[in-house]
Amino acid sequence: MAVQDRSIERRQLAVVVAILVLVLCALAGMVSATWWAVRRVDPQITVAVVGLTGTILVATLTVVAGRIFERKKLTEAQQREKWAEI
Structure with a gap:
């Protein structure tokens, strides 16, 4: 049981890390696009x-x-x- 619990915990951690990375990448893209737009405005x-x-x-x-x-x-x-x- 303990080995299976660790496996589940590791999977859950991997999913959380993957989601966090995706969110950070999306945020970086939005900041980059916003900065690009702001630089071209008056x-x-x-x-x-x-x-x-x-x-x-x-x-x-x-x-x-x-x-x-x-x-x-x-x-x-x-x-x-x-x-x-x-």
Whole structure:
């Protein structure tokens, strides 16, 4: 059984690594294509697009971080209530 379990684990690891490599290759291709497109556009438009992208990225990360922080505080409050009952 142990040998079979290791074999399954190795296969699963190989699949995960293969998927990771494919995702990284796809990401590299998208970055390369985007960079190629940005280099051929008017510099003023490029600056505007980069600024807009940065603004959207920061706003999204702020919202996500806020929600994670709220969930963490809610979980802590619920744990405190449980401990207070005991």
